[in-house]
Structure formats: C-alpha cells, structure tokens
Amino acid sequence: SKVDIKTAPIKQSAFLRYYPERCTGCGACELACALYHEGKESLAFSRIHLIYDPFAGDHKAEVCIQCYSPGCYYACPVNAVQIDPDTGVRYIDEEKCIGCGACERxxxxxxxxxxxxxxxxxxxxxxxxxxLCRGRPEGPACVEVCPASALELVRR
Incomplete structure (x- = not known):
C-alpha cells in the first residue's frame, strides 16, 4: 500500500547558523547565493538576506531555518515543497510549483x-x-564565501 509522505516521520535537515557579531554586512553571501542558483549577481534572487538594524548597529540574516515541522511542506497543494530523502533538506521543486503562495502564507x-x-x-x-545549496558538493555557497565566518552549516 502507498504511504502518504506527509504523514510519515520527517527526516531532519541541517540549518544555517548566523553569527551577527561577526557579520560585516558585505553582502558576499547574498551574491554567492544568487549566482549559484540563478547565475546572476542580483540580490533579487538571493535566498539569504542581510538586514541592517541602525538602532542596534548590526545586521541580521533572514534565511529559511529548515523547520522541524515545515508549514510550507504541509500547505503546498501540489507537493512542490519537497524533503530530500537523503539529507532532509526542505526545498521547492520549481517544476511542480503552481505559484499559489500557500507555502509563503x-x-x-x-x-x-x-x-x-x-x-x-x-x-x-x-x-x-x-x-542549503542542495546538490552542491562544497555545501552552501554563502558559508563558503563569507570572509568573516559569520555563517555556519550545522547538522542536526
């Protein structure tokens, strides 16, 4: 009998840890991400975003935390949000995506x-x-290029 993957136990993924005290805000992580995924040095295509907080005087990184119980995965009506069976990485299969926005909501x-x-x-x-740059042997491009070691891939 067929097992419904959305009721089966979910394999856990690694995640990115961000060290704001190390971050210089140079943006190398954002550009490396966009270049790896889209072949363009454009912040519009980056999957990690640095936001400067002028009151705190530092940056914060906005990036998917690879949730234990990923709402995006459960919400997608066409199973475009996938979980890699080997690594547990949550990703969106753009071929299957119908653009409904359920994952975002x-x-x-x-x-x-x-x-x-x-x-x-x-x-x-x-x-x-x-x-997490799924399929990239060197791991996430953002981690590799950060000159301040402000990003780290943490395996669960």
Missing part, C-alpha cells in the same frame, strides 16, 4: 516576506527559498 518566519519569495518564469510565479 504558511511560513512562520514571513513578516518581512524574505524567506519564501517568488520570481516570474515564463510568465508564471515560481516560489523559491533556501535549500
């Missing part, structure tokens, strides 16, 4: 609308989010 980290975003591909919305 279900994300608990979305007040600034930076975790799950969309781009227009052939006239249609396609949502995307951090997938």
């Amino acid at each position: 279900a994300c608990p980290l979305m007040p600034e609308k930076l975790i799950i975003r969309y781009k227009i591909v052939n006239g249609k919305r396609k949502y995307f989010k951090c997938d």
Whole structure:
C-alpha cells in the first residue's frame, strides 16, 4: 500500500547558523547565493538576506531555518515543497510549483516576506527559498564565501 509522505516521520535537515557579531554586512553571501542558483549577481534572487538594524548597529540574516515541522511542506497543494530523502533538506521543486503562495502564507518566519519569495518564469510565479545549496558538493555557497565566518552549516 502507498504511504502518504506527509504523514510519515520527517527526516531532519541541517540549518544555517548566523553569527551577527561577526557579520560585516558585505553582502558576499547574498551574491554567492544568487549566482549559484540563478547565475546572476542580483540580490533579487538571493535566498539569504542581510538586514541592517541602525538602532542596534548590526545586521541580521533572514534565511529559511529548515523547520522541524515545515508549514510550507504541509500547505503546498501540489507537493512542490519537497524533503530530500537523503539529507532532509526542505526545498521547492520549481517544476511542480503552481505559484499559489500557500507555502509563503504558511511560513512562520514571513513578516518581512524574505524567506519564501517568488520570481516570474515564463510568465508564471515560481516560489523559491533556501535549500542549503542542495546538490552542491562544497555545501552552501554563502558559508563558503563569507570572509568573516559569520555563517555556519550545522547538522542536526
């Protein structure tokens, strides 16, 4: 009999740890991310976003935390939000994505609308989010290029 994957136990993923006290705000992480995923040095396509807080005088990074119980995964009506069976990484299969935005609305980290975003591909919305550079042997591009070691890949 077929097992409904959305009721099966979810394999846990690694996640990115951010050290704000180390971050210089240079943006290398954002550019490396966009370049790896889209082949463009454009912040519009980055899956990690640095936000400067002038009151605190530091930056914070907005990026998917690879939730234990991912609302985006459960909300997607067409199973475009996937969980890699080997690594547990939560990612959006853009081929399956119908652009409905259910994943975005279900994300608990979305007040600034930076975790799950969309781009227009052939006239249609396609949502995307951090997938920890799934399939990249060296790991996340943002971690590799950060000159201040402000990002770390933490395995659960």
